Amino acid sequence: MSAAGGGSAAPAVRVNGLSYAYGVAGYVLHDVSFSVPAGETVVVTGSSGCGKTTLCHCLTGLAPKALGGAMTGTVSILGDDIEPLAVPAVSKRIGMVFQDPDNQLVMTTVEDELAFGPENLAVEPEEIRRRVDRELGRFGLERFALRSPGELSGGEKRLVALAAVLTLDPPVLILDEPFAHLDERGRDRVRAAVLDLSASGRTLLIVEHDLALVDFAGRYLVLEQGRLVADTATPPALPAYAAPPRLEVPA
Numbered sequence: 001m002s003a004a005g006g007g008s009a010a011p012a013v014r015v016n017g018l019s020y021a022y023g024v025a026g027y028v029l030h031d032v033s034f035s036v037p038a039g040e041t042v043v044v045t046g047s048s049g050c051g052k053t054t055l056c057h058c059l060t061g062l063a064p065k066a067l068g069g070a071m072t073g074t075v076s077i078l079g080d081d082i083e084p085l086a087v088p089a090v091s092k093r094i095g096m097v098f099q100d101p102d103n104q105l106v107m108t109t110v111e112d113e114l115a116f117g118p119e120n121l122a123v124e125p126e127e128i129r130r131r132v133d134r135e136l137g138r139f140g141l142e143r144f145a146l147r148s149p150g151e152l153s154g155g156e157k158r159l160v161a162l163a164a165v166l167t168l169d170p171p172v173l174i175l176d177e178p179f180a181h182l183d184e185r186g187r188d189r190v191r192a193a194v195l196d197l198s199a200s201g202r203t204l205l206i207v208e209h210d211l212a213l214v215d216f217a218g219r220y221l222v223l224e225q226g227r228l229v230a231d232t233a234t235p236p237a238l239p240a241y242a243a244p245p246r247l248e249v250p251a
């Protein structure tokens, strides 16, 4: 294993021969391999149920460390195989904003939500305060600091979830359908935040169906029934992957 954080030449993410099954229903990822250089923004796309979220959980170690199941192959973040690492050690390297922020927001105030991650990693209180203020400021969330995350709108919740992950300063960040269930205003706010993160050189993996929202990405990975079927620099013709098959009716 390399020194903390891995050598600078190591890719931010390297997945090699990854297969994963939640349980007896069988494998939902099949022999997936790819790597992502540091600083790249990559979109992961494909139809509902093709395994995008599962892949994210394998990258953060939640699968199989917390979710159980059977995994073969390897996942390395910043040069380190995550298999022997505890979940908190992995979360310093890679963070994830869940598809549904309600599954992620657990504290009674926004401020406590942002402090929760670094507190669990025993970061010094002054440093936690600095990071919480930094992220509140980045997303214009200062006025919500003492509000309950549960009272906020969908877009605001998504920003709080993003801010809470960023207080851990993970060099690699996964956003699982960050624009889902948002109105136009919420989408615009989240998109502006994501664009900033992408431009700032953080390694980003964004799970998204609507490729128009992520046209700033340099690369697209397409999953189909748990297999990586395309790895391309140009946006793929998604309807072929995302929409249910259409019946061809002869004229």
Ligand SMILES: Nc1ncnc2c1ncn2[C@@H]1O[C@H](COP(=O)(O)OP(=O)(O)OP(=O)(O)O)[C@@H](O)[C@H]1O
Pocket (backbone or CB within 6 Å): 022, 023, 028, 046, 047, 048, 049, 050, 051, 052, 053, 054, 055, 099
């Ligand atoms: N906790 C779980 N236990 C068992 N099977 C699961 C679990 N979560 C997902 N699956 C199954 O794994 C497969 C992949 O699901 P996954 O959620 O990764 O797909 P997805 O591409 O993220 O879909 P969506 O676009 O709807 O979010 C599906 O067949 C799903 O039913």
Ligand SMILES: [Mg+2]
Pocket (backbone or CB within 6 Å): 052, 053, 054, 099, 176
């Ligand atoms: Mg999903």
